[in-house]
Amino acid sequence: MAVLEKEIEAVKQCSTHYVLAVNDALNAISGKWKLPIIGCLLFGKQRFKELERNIDKITPRMLSKELKDLEMLGMVKRTVFDTIPVTVEYELTRSGKSLRKVLDAMMEWGVQHRRETMGR
Amino acid sequence: MAVLEKEIEAVKQCSTHYVLAVNDALNAISGKWKLPIIGCLLFGKQRFKELERNIDKITPRMLSKELKDLEMLGMVKRTVFDTIPVTVEYELTRSGKSLRKVLDAMMEWGVQHRRETMGR
DNA sequence: CTGAATCCCCCAGGATACTG
DNA sequence: CAGTATCCTGGGGGATTCAG
Numbered sequence: 001m002a003v004l005e006k007e008i009e010a011v012k013q014c015s016t017h018y019v020l021a022v023n024d025a026l027n028a029i030s031g032k033w034k035l036p037i038i039g040c041l042l043f044g045k046q047r048f049k050e051l052e053r054n055i056d057k058i059t060p061r062m063l064s065k066e067l068k069d070l071e072m073l074g075m076v077k078r079t080v081f082d083t084i085p086v087t088v089e090y091e092l093t094r095s096g097k098s099l100r101k102v103l104d105a106m107m108e109w110g111v112q113h114r115r116e117t118m119g120r
Numbered sequence: 121m122a123v124l125e126k127e128i129e130a131v132k133q134c135s136t137h138y139v140l141a142v143n144d145a146l147n148a149i150s151g152k153w154k155l156p157i158i159g160c161l162l163f164g165k166q167r168f169k170e171l172e173r174n175i176d177k178i179t180p181r182m183l184s185k186e187l188k189d190l191e192m193l194g195m196v197k198r199t200v201f202d203t204i205p206v207t208v209e210y211e212l213t214r215s216g217k218s219l220r221k222v223l224d225a226m227m228e229w230g231v232q233h234r235r236e237t238m239g240r
Numbered sequence: 241c242t243g244a245a246t247c248c249c250c251c252a253g254g255a256t257a258c259t260g
Numbered sequence: 261c262a263g264t265a266t267c268c269t270g271g272g273g274g275a276t277t278c279a280g
Binding site: 033 | 274
């Protein structure tokens with residue numbers, strides 16, 4: 001789709017739009033827990049309790065709140081199953097999954113930056 | 121340098137190291153003002169007062185604090201000139217400039233995500 | 241199991257005034 | 261010009277308890 005690339009080029013020319021778009025991405029991953037949660041879900045769908053176990057030291061309150069945020073942002077899909085007791089599955093949306101490109105870029109920068117600041 | 125690529129591949133395999141490296145990048149750009157500041161400096165060196173003018177609503181206190189943070193992180197270089205009154209120039213280091221790749225990735229994600237969530 | 245409700249603390253960041 | 265020094269507030273996030 002050439003239309004998307006046109007838009008991306010346009011945003012690059014306007015510092016205001018550029019910062020706004022970057023901020024959208026930043027909001028999607030900033031805060032203490034969003035990154036660990038997304039990291040977990042990149043491995044596949046998981047239930048509430050699984051996430052709670054897999055993420056070190058997170059409380060149900062925080063997990064619940066962050067998952068709700070991520071759902072609002074269209075990053076996570078929530079599915080309820082009518083079992084007894086109920087079970088709930090969380091998984092990344094397409095947008096959520098596509099964050100991997102961003103996270104990879106950040107990771108590569110992080111690795112390189114460590115080498116340059118701390119020697120080796 | 122194949123060594124760096126090896127390290128990057130290794131980090132990809134370890135979720136803990138991965139999240140840590142991503143966090144390094146996150147710390148370098150999170151907070152209310154780091155992004156606008158880096159955005160400004162991507163256009164070239166600038167003095168304190170120029171930054172204050174170019175960044176909407178920032179106070180000297182915040183600008184000073186954030187610049188100091190960015191300097192500690194090895195993102196920004198500070199140069200003092202013994203004029204009267206003194207002038208100080210800020211510019212991005214190599215690490216700081218290389219953030220552009222990350223920001224571009226975030227921006228592209230932001231633009232695409234808007235399309236997918238808000239219709240169009 | 242999957243959360244919601246309450247209470248509480250800390251600190252990022254704003255407003256304002258001052259200095260070398 | 262290039263910052264510091266104080267004071268103050270909101271809300272992010274912890275601990276604990278309760279509910280469907």
